[in-house]
Amino acid sequence: xxxxxxxxxxxxxxxxxxxxxxxxxxxxxxxxxxxxxxxxxxxxxxxxxxxxxxxxxxxxxxxxxxxxxxxxxxxxxxxxxxxxxxxxxxxxxxxxxxxxxxxxxxxxxxxxxxxxxxxxxxxxxxxxxxxxxxxxxxxxxxxxxxxxxxxxxxxxxxxx
Amino acid sequence: xxxxxxxxxxxxxxxxxxxxxxxxxxxxxxxxxxxxxxxxxxxxxxxxxxxxxxxxxxxxxxxxxxxxxxxxxxxxxxxxxxxxxxxxxxxxxxxxxxxxxxxxxxxxxxxxxxxxxxxxxxxxxxxxxxxxxxxxxxxxxxxxxxxxxxxxxxxxxxxxxxxxxxxxxxxxxxxxxxxxxxxxxxxxxxxxxxxxxxxxxxxxxxxxxxxxxxxxxxxxxxxxxxxxxxxxxxxxxxxxxxxxxxxxxxxxxxxxxxxxxxxxxxxxxxxxxxxxxxxxxxxxxxxxxxxxxxxxxxxxxxxxxxxxxxxxxxxxxxxxxxxxxxxxxxxxxxxxxxxxxxxxxxxxxxxxxxxxxxxxxxxxxxxxxxxxxxxxxxxxxxxxxxxxxxxxxxx
Numbered sequence: 001x002x003x004x005x006x007x008x009x010x011x012x013x014x015x016x017x018x019x020x021x022x023x024x025x026x027x028x029x030x031x032x033x034x035x036x037x038x039x040x041x042x043x044x045x046x047x048x049x050x051x052x053x054x055x056x057x058x059x060x061x062x063x064x065x066x067x068x069x070x071x072x073x074x075x076x077x078x079x080x081x082x083x084x085x086x087x088x089x090x091x092x093x094x095x096x097x098x099x100x101x102x103x104x105x106x107x108x109x110x111x112x113x114x115x116x117x118x119x120x121x122x123x124x125x126x127x128x129x130x131x132x133x134x135x136x137x138x139x140x141x142x143x144x145x146x147x148x149x150x151x152x153x154x155x156x157x158x159x160x
Numbered sequence: 161x162x163x164x165x166x167x168x169x170x171x172x173x174x175x176x177x178x179x180x181x182x183x184x185x186x187x188x189x190x191x192x193x194x195x196x197x198x199x200x201x202x203x204x205x206x207x208x209x210x211x212x213x214x215x216x217x218x219x220x221x222x223x224x225x226x227x228x229x230x231x232x233x234x235x236x237x238x239x240x241x242x243x244x245x246x247x248x249x250x251x252x253x254x255x256x257x258x259x260x261x262x263x264x265x266x267x268x269x270x271x272x273x274x275x276x277x278x279x280x281x282x283x284x285x286x287x288x289x290x291x292x293x294x295x296x297x298x299x300x301x302x303x304x305x306x307x308x309x310x311x312x313x314x315x316x317x318x319x320x321x322x323x324x325x326x327x328x329x330x331x332x333x334x335x336x337x338x339x340x341x342x343x344x345x346x347x348x349x350x351x352x353x354x355x356x357x358x359x360x361x362x363x364x365x366x367x368x369x370x371x372x373x374x375x376x377x378x379x380x381x382x383x384x385x386x387x388x389x390x391x392x393x394x395x396x397x398x399x400x401x402x403x404x405x406x407x408x409x410x411x412x413x414x415x416x417x418x419x420x421x422x423x424x425x426x427x428x429x430x431x432x433x434x435x436x437x438x439x440x441x442x443x444x445x446x447x448x449x450x451x452x453x454x455x456x457x458x459x460x461x462x463x464x465x466x467x468x469x470x471x472x473x474x475x476x477x478x479x480x481x482x483x484x485x486x487x488x489x490x491x492x493x494x495x496x497x498x499x500x501x502x503x504x505x506x507x508x509x510x511x512x513x514x515x516x517x518x519x520x521x522x523x524x525x526x527x528x529x530x531x532x533x534x535x536x537x538x539x540x541x542x543x544x545x546x547x548x549x550x551x552x553x554x555x
Contacts, residue, residue: 028313031261034307054293054300062303062336066329069310122293122353 006048013039026072034065049123166459169199170285173530178260200277208430209239215476222480254317257416261315265418266424268310275301280438281356283448283461294355295347295550298439299340302394305432306332309403309413312425316416320330324412325485328403331393334363334494339390341502342383345509346374346443355439360445368453378526380506384444386502391436393490395429397475399482400490437471438464472542504532 023029037060043126044053129137164171173195182187186281187379213228213236220227220417228235276298280288291297306329347353364372393400403412414425440446445467448460493495508525515521527542 025258027258027261031307031311050292051296054296058296058300058303061307062300066310066333069307069314072327073314122296123351153538 002046006043009039009042009046013043027069030065030068033068034061037061038067049120051120051125064129166284166461168459169283169461184325196278200274200288204274204277204431204434205427207434208427209243211430211472211476212242213238215417215479216292218473218476219480240537243423245370246420246423251419251421252416254416256317258315258317262416263315263317263421265308265312265413266421266428268311268429269305270424272301272304272308273435273495277400277431277438279355279446280435280442281359282438282464283459286448286461287356290356291354293353294437295343295353295358295456298342298435299336302432302435303336305394313413313415316413318431320411320415321413323409324415326405327407327409328396330487331396331400331402331490331494334491335390335393335498338494338498339394340506341499342387342390343443343507345379345383348506349374349509349513354506355442355447358443359449362446363449364367365453369445370452373444373449375444375446376496377509377522378510378529379505380444382501382508382529383505384504386498387444388474390498391440392475392478395431395436396549397429397453398479400485402487423492425521432469433435433472433475437468437475440471441467444487467508497536500532500536504529 013036016032016039019032020029022037023032037056041053041060042055044050128130162324173192177188177192178194180191216238217227217235222499223245228238253259259391279287279291279294279297280299281287287294309328309332310325313323313328316322346358348358350358352358352361356527362371362373366376368373370376375384383462404414411416414422417425441464448464450456450460451462511528512525515524
């Protein structure tokens, strides 16, 4: 059952990712990208990491995908037109993929059998965030508040 | 006797599954999910049909007219007639529309709305999709609605649709903050994101009479009101139906939809309304718990749906009473009033918790909320803010 689900999710995710990279219309590519992100969230669900999967859907579909489509809509006049093949991008993508594969194969993580871990509950994640990782959490909070205030100042009407 | 009536649906499902005893586990898993899905769809689509005719009847009563009264007794078969009409209507897709996106938008919006219904506990042992972070699931899935609305607006290739979608996304993002933050005090007090646990924490009675629902605490009632108003906005209902705004932009993101696709949008709006009201019942109104000990013989699911109906009636009542707000008023309200009040709820809940959750905590949290409310009202000076609008034209 699990392996069947894994294969189905993998096919959907890869197809969506491929579509995001190759579709001629920018808006279709952005929407396929959202589908690929849902596929990755489904992977996390399959592995029992519900919180990570939900956070991924929350942030990437609810916020980042909307941000991307808005950016496309507000900045480009040629929304419906095609685009040329990006050779530089392809080379960088291949290089990143090669580097990641090489570094993963160099580690011993593939040889080690994963130990049986008890399922992680949301409560445990919350406790860890509020005790061990409280300083990084507060710093991220401060950064986001600063970003919010910065955005407000940017759009504020200038008094004349 | 009352126990077996209370568990009648759970037992029925167990009996159906016991007929399959001996089949592989995955068959039982799939059949179990299918039973849940069919039950959910049957109940809520019936409720949708009912509310669509009841809303028209109630609105008619408020406007001193009869409302639908031709089809069946008291016009009760009106939804069937409407459904047939919608099904056989011509489906028009604009020539310049983005066909795929235009088609997928209603599908996505309805799917998302129905998914969020799964995590709500409808009665004792009656949560369809038990998951550790149920509340998080509700909002994570619900946030995809924005993308669906955008797809509808963009796929139609129509400026009214696009304007409607822009308005819808602006208000949904603004009001999602108070909506989620008002849930936090409940999550903090209970210490769990599981809807079932939140309902369980509201069992019992203080002084033997007042149920321990969170709505009976000062922070609870404030959070409940804020949550309800944000829910009104999230489901694009009057007085916040700015994205549809018939008098300004035809029908917003639904302008280019006809026939069954339009009906799907309509259905998604109502299902979203059920989901938000259901979550409000779960979080603040004690879920499926009875309001008094002597009334506990009535099955739990009946209590849930009774509370849900009351909230739905308030939705219709508000629609029949209030005019549509302006976009700028609505945004100011979200960022300048709702958001600070939502944060105050968190502080008030913390005060309530650390002063012993008793009468003293009750009074202290009331003080916190009263102080912030008065300070905010004075600071915002609402009388000046809601004066007639000064129009500024393009310079």
